[in-house]
Amino acid sequence: MQEQKFHYATVTEAIAKLKEQGYTHEFSLEGDYFKDGEETFKASDFEIADLYRYEGPSDPADEAIVYALVSPAGEKGTLVTGYGVSTDEATIETLKNLHYKYQQGRQD
Template sequence: MYTYDTVAEAVNGLKQRGYTIDFNLEADRLCCTETPLELSPSDFEITEFYRFEGNSDPADEAIVYAIESGKGDKGLLVTGFGISAEGLGEEMIEKLKVKH
């Protein structure tokens, strides 16, 4: 697994390795506003993730997910630290839980 010191390094490194789609998190799916691609939790796997904790500012906390669909589409999801259950479906919450 790769290591990165910042969110920007992780995003740039993953994009260089082919994770080029920028995903947005919705209640029951991931979607990309630049393409018609939408993925339900059963349509993708998290292949890597990188967790960043802010030293002095909780607003600096984030997780960068490397996402790959069953069809080979690869992209990124960057979220604030800790998935908030508000507005998300149970299946999506389970998929995005960091289990390590």
């Protein structure tokens, strides 16, 4: 049986539902590392399990992507980033590699 993919109505709802699924780390991206409090994880060790894109109805600054990230060691967490005008080049480059892994996994 294939798992059905949902698109949650808001960023807050997506994060809450992902937490229920075990995505308990709340990552921030610092260079090539994900941080959650004092814990640091190498970004290249993670793959994107899913992502949810949100567009602001009137303000491009409201655009965000929620990433569900998982490592082979079983670490799971979320990362929320802006996109479009809200994203910096370093974030784009780091996530581009993870996004490729996500696309590659979806083609199998």
